[in-house]
Amino acid sequence: MSRSRIAIAVAGVGAAMVALTACGGTESNVTEDGLTTVTVGNMNSNSLTFPLLVAQEEGFFADAGLHVETVDAVSGPELTAALIGGTTQIAVGTPENVMPAMAQGQGLVAIPPFGQLDMSLITLQDSGINEVADLVGKQVGVVQRGSFSEKFARSIMVDHGLDPDSVTYIAVGAGATMEPALRNGKVDASVGATSTVALLDQHGLAIRNLANSLDETGGEAGEFGMQTMWTTTVDYREQNPEIAEGFCSAMNRASDWIADDANRGAGVQLMSTLLAVPQETAETIWDRTHLSWKYRIDDEKWNRVADWVLEDNETGLPYADYVSADCGEKQ
Structure with a gap:
């Protein structure tokens, strides 16, 4: 991406921030059940956020001590803007929106799961x-x-x-x-x-x-492409390590659940509900995408995606600085 396109992308995020931050940020709090609330930016009715639905429905967030409240957005720039502005604390993101914001010093960090390019x-x-x-x-x-x-x-x-x-x-x-x-x-x-x-x-x-x-x-x-990642801010990760770890752990469990053929029947039903499509259509989507989410990506994949997105950006996005590779690491 040329510097002018990076500027345009970040300007789009900034414009969306004006509207979204007007709603005010939210602080984590504890529910009556003793669960810590975390606000997550989501793209409703989109298969790219399927692990979030699974983690909710299968109780993986509750097991991690979290109560997840979602804030739906209609576009990638809105999701990134809400995260930067503090309306959300964690959000799904696309490389084409997140990486330019990172390159402009917005203090974001990628956390799992990472979704393979689906095009x-x-x-x-x-x-x-x-x-x-x-x-x-x-x-x-x-x-x-x-x-x-x-x-x-x-x-x-x-x-x-x-x-x-x-x-x-x-x-x-x-x-x-x-x-x-x-x-x-x-x-x-x-x-x-x-x-x-x-x-x-x-x-x-x-x-x-x-x-x-x-x-x-x-x-x-198709070899290196990445379509989605989950994101939080560096400050939030540092100030709320247990919440970040719990979120990653729950989402990684969801990715494993989706990858397991034994869950196809239940997964198809959830996919059908999420996308409001007939079961036959949901089956097609499940069969082609259920192995799309990965717990970890390496620095080579990250760097190739960053080069693809940023193009002439000479500094790049060093993997160690922008990927929280051990978030929710399985023991």
Whole structure:
């Protein structure tokens, strides 16, 4: 990401902070059951935050002595802004929003679990586009310009020996607005998460998958890509180590629970409820994503993602300074 794009990203976070911090911050307190309350920024009805729902429903937070209150946001910048402003104490985050804020000295630290990049480059089966090379001269829908979805599409083009600027990238938003753009031919292809692709299929669109970050067609981005992390501030982690440890421990238990095939039935039901989709659609999403969350990432993966996001930032984000690798470490 160019310095100008970093500035824009952080400016977006700053603008969101004005609105969110007006609500005031919240301090941890103890419930009648003796649980310590922690306020967590969440993206409602989004499979990327699935471990949070599992940790709630399976009682993992309660086991860790925590009562989690969620504050829902509709975008990554809102989530990061609320965390920086003190409206929340922990939040889900995306590298494209969190890392520029880190680079600007906002005092954030990444904690587990870390979600693998979940993106597919898709087209309609009757579009006449049968492989990535057929995209040259076409229009590709992305969530927004400069977003991870565009970076993924560009990466796939490069992996296939093509000029990433040989296609036109069109901002079409997420699933609700992406569908009509694809259905009505406003774009020739699009980039979406597994949950988005499953919903398109549910709505009767016959989809051809050109590249997917979760299988061997995702190229370099599929190898190192990371879509989500959980975040807190350095100050909060230092001042509330037991709360941070408890949160990480509960979320790591949730990740293990999701990865266990024995929990598929219960997990599909939770996924169906979270996304408000039929069980059959939830099964598709579960089968493709339930191994997506990792307890730990190494410095190589972190550095490659940071380089991808920040591009010409020369200082980078040293792993030891920005990743709380031992948070909730399993004994």
